[in-house]
Amino acid sequence: MKIYNTMARKKQEFVPVEQGKAKIYACGPTVYDFFHIGNARPFIIFDTLRRYLEYIGYDVTFVQNFTDVDDKMIARAQKEGVTLAELGQKFINEYYKDAQGLGVKEADYHPLATKHIGDIIKLVKRLVDNGHAYEVDGDVYYDVSSFPDYGKLSGQSMEDLKAGARIDVADIKRNPEDFALWKAAKEGEDSWDSPWGKGRPGWHIECSAMSMKYLGETFDIHGGGQDLVFPHHENEIAQSEGATGKAFANYWMHNGYINIDNQKMSKSKGNFFTVRDIAKKYDLSIVRFFMLSSHYRNPINFSEELIEQADAAMTRIKTCRENLNFIMDNGSDEKVETDDMISRLDSRFRQQMDDDLNTAGAIGAVFEYIKEVNLAFEDNKGRNNAGRALEALDSILEVLGIELKEEQSVPEEVGRLAQERQQAREEKNYAKADELRDRIEELGYELKDTPEGVKINKK
RNA sequence: GGCGCCAUAGCCAAGUGGUAAGGCAAGGGUCUGCAAAAUCCUCACGCCCCGGUUCAAAUCCGGGUGGCGCCUCCA
Numbered sequence: 001m002k003i004y005n006t007m008a009r010k011k012q013e014f015v016p017v018e019q020g021k022a023k024i025y026a027c028g029p030t031v032y033d034f035f036h037i038g039n040a041r042p043f044i045i046f047d048t049l050r051r052y053l054e055y056i057g058y059d060v061t062f063v064q065n066f067t068d069v070d071d072k073m074i075a076r077a078q079k080e081g082v083t084l085a086e087l088g089q090k091f092i093n094e095y096y097k098d099a100q101g102l103g104v105k106e107a108d109y110h111p112l113a114t115k116h117i118g119d120i121i122k123l124v125k126r127l128v129d130n131g132h133a134y135e136v137d138g139d140v141y142y143d144v145s146s147f148p149d150y151g152k153l154s155g156q157s158m159e160d161l162k163a164g165a166r167i168d169v170a171d172i173k174r175n176p177e178d179f180a181l182w183k184a185a186k187e188g189e190d191s192w193d194s195p196w197g198k199g200r201p202g203w204h205i206e207c208s209a210m211s212m213k214y215l216g217e218t219f220d221i222h223g224g225g226q227d228l229v230f231p232h233h234e235n236e237i238a239q240s241e242g243a244t245g246k247a248f249a250n251y252w253m254h255n256g257y258i259n260i261d262n263q264k265m266s267k268s269k270g271n272f273f274t275v276r277d278i279a280k281k282y283d284l285s286i287v288r289f290f291m292l293s294s295h296y297r298n299p300i301n302f303s304e305e306l307i308e309q310a311d312a313a314m315t316r317i318k319t320c321r322e323n324l325n326f327i328m329d330n331g332s333d334e335k336v337e338t339d340d341m342i343s344r345l346d347s348r349f350r351q352q353m354d355d356d357l358n359t360a361g362a363i364g365a366v367f368e369y370i371k372e373v374n375l376a377f378e379d380n381k382g383r384n385n386a387g388r389a390l391e392a393l394d395s396i397l398e399v400l401g402i403e404l405k406e407e408q409s410v411p412e413e414v415g416r417l418a419q420e421r422q423q424a425r426e427e428k429n430y431a432k433a434d435e436l437r438d439r440i441e442e443l444g445y446e447l448k449d450t451p452e453g454v455k456i457n458k459k
Numbered sequence: 460g461g462c463g464c465c466a467u468a469g470c471c472a473a474g475u476g477g478u479a480a481g482g483c484a485a486g487g488g489u490c491u492g493c494a495a496a497a498u499c500c501u502c503a504c505g506c507c508c509c510g511g512u513u514c515a516a517a518u519c520c521g522g523g524u525g526g527c528g529c530c531u532c533c534a
Contacts, residue, residue: 009463026534027534028534029534030532030533035534036534038533038534039533039534040534041534042534043534045534070532071532072532072533151462154462154463154529154530155462155463156461156462156529156530157461157462159461203532224534225533225534226463226464226528226529226534227528227529227532227533227534228533228534229463229529230462230529230530231530231531232533254534255534256464256465256528256534257527257528257534258534259527262526262527263527264527264528264533265534266532266533266534267532267533268532268533269533290471293471293472293481293482294471294472294473295472295473297464298464298465298472299464299465299527299528300471301471305470305471306470306471306483308483309470309471309482309483309484310471310482310483311483312482312483312484313471313481313482313483316482316483319496319497319498323497323498348480352473358473358474360472360473360480360481361472361473361474361480361481363472363473363481363482364472364473364480364481364482365480365481366481367480367481367482368480368481371481371499374497374498374499375498375499378498378499425492428492430492430493433492433493434492434493434494437494437495446495446496447494447495447496448494448495448496448497449491449494449495449496450495450496450497451490451491451497452497455496457496
């Protein structure tokens with residue numbers, strides 16, 4: 001498999017540290033609020049990466065953290081009048097609800113920063129001891145000038161960063177670019193004991209500490225949104241490699257943004273949709289399908305119209321499955337040769353996914369397969385082969401994490417009216433049948449007379 | 460100012476040297492009491508513009524134009 005490595009700025013063949021194993025760390029959410037669909041993208045992408053690596057035979061260890069202590073958490077907890085722990089627990093639970101809807105499986109580890117204070121302190125101490133960090137009045141800063149490779153991920157030299165001049169220069173740090181590893185406690189904030197007094201970890205250090213704890217000092221893939229390249233991931237590299245002297249992550253993967261009207265969606269801009277809100281109107285599996293419909297590194301514009309398009313596209317997959325299911329029970333015995341179709345699906349799918357997780361191309365391969373299936377099983381033939389064809393489709397959908405929800409049950413009254421209509425049709429009393437259909441539509445349901453029988457859908 | 464990304468049909472979107480995947484929409488056929496659904500077929504002589512390299516370019520190089528991002532919390 002080839003992966004676009006931000007560090008190398010090109011696609012590279014994936015060679016794991018340990019043969020047959022893939023160790024992945026993805027930056028997770030700060031649990032101070034419901035997450036928005038911009039946040040959802042990396043969750044879906046790295047979940048898909050994990051599923052695919054498993055599909056092609058890797059033993060995957062996947063870690064995604066929860067940031068449960070930082071300025072935003074503290075501010076929100078104070079505003080809500082709850083403890084930091086209560087706020088964190090609440091939104092961790094909400095994360096799992098939304099993630100489940102999006103088909104995002106639980107990681108092998110979901111470490112919390114506040115449960116790893118000891119590991120964090122140990123790492124900070126290591127950096128202080130070897131000269132990469134220094135303490136000032138209970139704060140500990142990373143001395144960026146001590147790490148010559150600083151800037152290698154984002155492709156910026158120290159001079160460039162200085163020229164940026166958007167950093168507060170007038171403070172106690174040695175270099176304006178130095179960042180906090182440990183922050184001295186302020187009055188009323190949650191804090192932990194440390195060699196530098198009471199305080200709390202900086203944002204970047206938790207990811208270094210927790211990724212290395214669960215995956216080792218050098219692991220395979222580190223992922224996150226493009227906006228984390230600088231400074232978050234740059235700082236993680238400085239911290240981790242500064243401490244260990246070894247390479248940190250071998251492959252850096254960064255997903256593109258979700259845009260609204262071509263503008264980046266973000267909480268600070270206020271132009272965001274939470275996953276929770278979208279779930280009120282659409283099945284979240286549509287959101288996943290929509291995201292996987294374009295390459296993970298490209299920006300996606302989000303709109304309801306595009307979600308509707310994705311929904312319509314999914315219907316095609318759903319119908320194909322329903323048709324195959326029908327044929328399994330009711331089809332004719334005429335044989336349909338499926339081996340070639342299935343192996344074409346698998347090889348096309350792998351070809352696309354092996355090319356830097358090209359899920360858009362992979363979905364194209366699924367639709368090509370569906371067309372072949374529709375033609376091969378024409379006129380409901382192939383009862384004994386439909387099961388295999390369906391199984392092959394489902395195994396690919398499983399790797400993509402696309403779940404096709406069964407139709408929900410309809411109210412009793414609607415079902416009764418539909419039955420009455422069916423009887424009227426059999427008696428060729430079409431006027432009555434149409435009248436009953438109208439009444440059903442007034443109740444918000446629509447009827448389809450398919451060869452497989454009458455289908456009732458919510459409008 | 461520094462670093463970087465993007466531009467493919469009405470909409471979405473693959474494709475990084477060999478003659479434009481796929482989906483939605485649209486048009487036509489089949490099926491159906493009708494309708495809807497389903498299904499099949501059709502649908503870019505051209506990939507923002509101008510130069511260049513090459514037997515061959517959407518794909519490589521140079522120059523434009525337009526859009527976006529990072530350099531500050533952010534997925």
